[in-house]
Amino acid sequence: MKYIKDLSIDNFTKFSHVKFEFSKEINVFIGKNGTGKTHILKLLYLIQRLSQSKYDSNSVIQSFKTIFRTENLDSLIRNFQSDDFTINFHRLEDEKDYYLQYISTEKRIDYKLPEKQETEGFYFPNQEIISSYLEFIPIYDKYDLGWEENIYTAAKALFLPKLKETTSFQKNILPKLASELGGTLLKEEGKFYLQNQYGKIQTSLLAEGEKKLASLIYLIENGTIHSSTILFWDEPEIHLNPKLITVFTKIFNAMASEGVQVFLSTHDYLFSHQLSLLDEYRKDITEEKVSEIKFFCLEDTEEGVAVYSGKNLTEIPNNPILEEFSNHYDRERELFVRTLKDE
Numbered sequence: 001m002k003y004i005k006d007l008s009i010d011n012f013t014k015f016s017h018v019k020f021e022f023s024k025e026i027n028v029f030i031g032k033n034g035t036g037k038t039h040i041l042k043l044l045y046l047i048q049r050l051s052q053s054k055y056d057s058n059s060v061i062q063s064f065k066t067i068f069r070t071e072n073l074d075s076l077i078r079n080f081q082s083d084d085f086t087i088n089f090h091r092l093e094d095e096k097d098y099y100l101q102y103i104s105t106e107k108r109i110d111y112k113l114p115e116k117q118e119t120e121g122f123y124f125p126n127q128e129i130i131s132s133y134l135e136f137i138p139i140y141d142k143y144d145l146g147w148e149e150n151i152y153t154a155a156k157a158l159f160l161p162k163l164k165e166t167t168s169f170q171k172n173i174l175p176k177l178a179s180e181l182g183g184t185l186l187k188e189e190g191k192f193y194l195q196n197q198y199g200k201i202q203t204s205l206l207a208e209g210e211k212k213l214a215s216l217i218y219l220i221e222n223g224t225i226h227s228s229t230i231l232f233w234d235e236p237e238i239h240l241n242p243k244l245i246t247v248f249t250k251i252f253n254a255m256a257s258e259g260v261q262v263f264l265s266t267h268d269y270l271f272s273h274q275l276s277l278l279d280e281y282r283k284d285i286t287e288e289k290v291s292e293i294k295f296f297c298l299e300d301t302e303e304g305v306a307v308y309s310g311k312n313l314t315e316i317p318n319n320p321i322l323e324e325f326s327n328h329y330d331r332e333r334e335l336f337v338r339t340l341k342d343e
Contacts, residue, residue: 042068
């Protein structure tokens with residue numbers, strides 16, 4: 001398993017110069033809107049996707065255009081202040097120096113990338129797709145609707161059948177998910193159903209959080225997500241109620257313990273703090289193995305986005321999630337005091 005060890009960025013989108021040192025298990029990006037969390041996830045996914053296939057200069061440029069939804073790479077240069085951008089990274093096991101460098105004056109990209117490898121990357125889409133993937137694929141193939149490429153990738157993955165043999169990864173992860181779904185996920189004539197005590201329910205009738213859970217289950221069942229996957233997920237808490245957020249926290253921890261390298265972004269107080277508590281109290285948690293977690297807080301400055309990192313949220317300064325929660329508490333206390341004065 002060749003994890004992404006680190007990433008250095010110069011003059012790319014919101015970033016002047018930053019470096020990330022990653023955990024081989026769970027990595028969490030937090031920060032206000034517009035600080036580049038999604039850009040980091042997409043860049044890491046691009047690096048991993050190129051490492052899974054044959055590539056040349058044209059395919060590298062096209063991958064940038066497809067994943068970042070841009071017509072030219074000049075738009076990815078930070079404030080157009082330089083004539084190039086550079087991305088450097090390392091893998092945990094081989095320690096070779098890899099890079100991507102775009103030279104805008106010549107409209108070309110130089111690169112050194114890993115050779116094709118077994119480690120796979122999967123970018124989980126925020127858009128619900130399990131109830132409409134069959135219709136989505138031909139529409140995406142024919143029309144340019146501005147949809148994210150990762151939605152198309154997920155739709156094609158849902159098209160695949162289940163694995164014949166159950167893997168140890170599936171045995172350790174799926175029971176935790178199936179119990180929360182409240183039934184068995186079925187696929188008949190290309191359509192997905194939830195079979196429970198009340199009968200068979202088509203997934204289009206499920207709540208959005210349940211659809212997300214069902215999608216994750218099937219992508220594990222058909223081997224798209226497995227123990228050698230690098231998983232990228234932008235704001236997984238979207239459409240989840242607090243109970244499901246707790247479930248997904250445990251699932252990410254369990255998947256990382258089984259070999260998956262996880263990259264997440266979040267704005268959610270409950271989700272981020274539950275992950276943080278795993279590290280803060282890892283010595284006291286005996287019912288499960290606690291994965292190695294690393295948090296990255298992105299903060300916009302005049303010089304570009306600054307990055308602060310730590311093993312948990314107590315080590316992160318200027319945490320915008322905690323700051324706003326504190327502001328909410330102060331507002332509530334102020335309103336309560338006003339009611340006492342009115343009495």
